Amino acid sequence: MKDAVIIEAVRTPFAKYNGAFRDIPANKLLANALQSVVSRSGIDKEKIEDVIAGSVTQIGEQAADIARQSSLMAGFPVEVAGVTLNRFCGSGQQAVHFGSQVIDAGDANYIIACGAESMTRVAMLTDMTLGEPYKDFAPMGAELLKQYPLVHQGVSAELIADKWGISRADVDAFAIDSHAKAQAAINTGANKEISPMQGLDKEGNSIILEADEGVRAVIDSNKLSTLKTIFRPKGDGVVTAGNASQISDGAAAVLIANKKIAVADGFKPRARFRARVVVGSDPVLQLDGPIAATKLALKKAGLTVDDIDWFEINEAFATVSLAWMKAINPAPEKVNPWGGAIAHGHPLGATGAGLMAKMLAGLEATDGQFALQTMCIGLGMATATIIERI
Numbered sequence: 001m002k003d004a005v006i007i008e009a010v011r012t013p014f015a016k017y018n019g020a021f022r023d024i025p026a027n028k029l030l031a032n033a034l035q036s037v038v039s040r041s042g043i044d045k046e047k048i049e050d051v052i053a054g055s056v057t058q059i060g061e062q063a064a065d066i067a068r069q070s071s072l073m074a075g076f077p078v079e080v081a082g083v084t085l086n087r088f089c090g091s092g093q094q095a096v097h098f099g100s101q102v103i104d105a106g107d108a109n110y111i112i113a114c115g116a117e118s119m120t121r122v123a124m125l126t127d128m129t130l131g132e133p134y135k136d137f138a139p140m141g142a143e144l145l146k147q148y149p150l151v152h153q154g155v156s157a158e159l160i161a162d163k164w165g166i167s168r169a170d171v172d173a174f175a176i177d178s179h180a181k182a183q184a185a186i187n188t189g190a191n192k193e194i195s196p197m198q199g200l201d202k203e204g205n206s207i208i209l210e211a212d213e214g215v216r217a218v219i220d221s222n223k224l225s226t227l228k229t230i231f232r233p234k235g236d237g238v239v240t241a242g243n244a245s246q247i248s249d250g251a252a253a254v255l256i257a258n259k260k261i262a263v264a265d266g267f268k269p270r271a272r273f274r275a276r277v278v279v280g281s282d283p284v285l286q287l288d289g290p291i292a293a294t295k296l297a298l299k300k301a302g303l304t305v306d307d308i309d310w311f312e313i314n315e316a317f318a319t320v321s322l323a324w325m326k327a328i329n330p331a332p333e334k335v336n337p338w339g340g341a342i343a344h345g346h347p348l349g350a351t352g353a354g355l356m357a358k359m360l361a362g363l364e365a366t367d368g369q370f371a372l373q374t375m376c377i378g379l380g381m382a383t384a385t386i387i388e389r390i
Contacts, residue, residue: 005390009037011250015209016345021250026066030070050102054352066084067082092356096353128140212343250347294372337362355375371387
């Protein structure tokens with residue numbers, strides 16, 4: 001084991017759907033994140049041995065190995081390879097896992113794990129439908145659908161609410177809290193992991209986006225409570241556009257290194273990996289995997305819930321986070337202290353690496369030791385990572 005460590009971790013601000021990054025393809029978003037992680041760390045690009053990227057909807061301009069495209073756009077030497085993976089919403093986090101595992105195996109000394117997604121420019125699920133608008137899961141074939149009657153994740157989010165007794169008031173309150181925490185982080189300049197990026201305002205003028213675009217400073221609770229449920233008839237469901245993650249655009253990058261080599265090269269490691277896990281769960285309920293992933297990660301790390309100083313659970317839907325909190329029972333103030341995807345958005349392939357960057361910045365800001373990140377994933381999977389601050 002070579003003791004993989006995180007040297008630097010950055011993310012772009014996450015922009016709203018059809019927002020500030022509407023004219024920027026994903027490969028440029030990722031190139032920006034790659035340049036930022038190199039600039040902040042001070043590493044020579046020649047030392048990077050591979051770029052591992054997560055990206056979910058790999059079709060059109062987001063296809064053709066975005067990791068390789070973006071590393072070239074970022075000015076990396078042609079000798080620096082790149083590979084792109086898809087573990088749905090967990091892709092960016094899986095890229096971090098794979099990158100650190102390459103280091104631990106002794107196959108490389110410096111890896112950049114990253115992710116990118118432009119959900120504005122490349123519509124979700126169109127890789128399955130070959131560019132046509134998504135309608136249902138028919139392209140997956142009758143054999144699989146007979147075995148597992150797959151449903152939209154929003155339907156699964158409603159099933160989660162049923163199973164864990166989560167009410168509309170619960171999810172709306174959670175959403176309001178997410179925005180409030182994210183706005184507080186913006187107000188105090190807490191998000192040191194964010195690397196500002198040029199974009200466009202509503203009128204098409206050039207701006208520098210410095211914070212997540214989707215965060216609302218004030219949420220009208222009465223208006224939020226009147227939003228229509230999307231996946232069930234009114235009065236018979238809890239999931240609305242206001243308590244689910246925002247469709248967004250963004251990228252993130254994490255520089256991972258062999259600790260011994262990095263220290264010899266003059267770098268200061270910021271965190272090490274204590275656990276990396278992926279689990280499968282029921283493909284129909286599909287969103288409860290973070291519960292099992294969290295328990296397994298804690299077991300592998302030899303830690304308890306009380307040992308964790310910062311939890312980062314992806315807010316794909318408020319029901320997912322609330323069910324996880326009921327099952328895991330963490331101290332509420334340790335969960336997504338700077339808000340989550342309901343406020344700042346969820347640019348699919350980028351989110352996992354972005355949450356890692358945010359979590360590390362938060363751990364340092366609060367002088368914590370251990371942090372745990374977990375994400376629900378389509379078709380019933382989940383990833384979890386525990387890092388320890390050095």
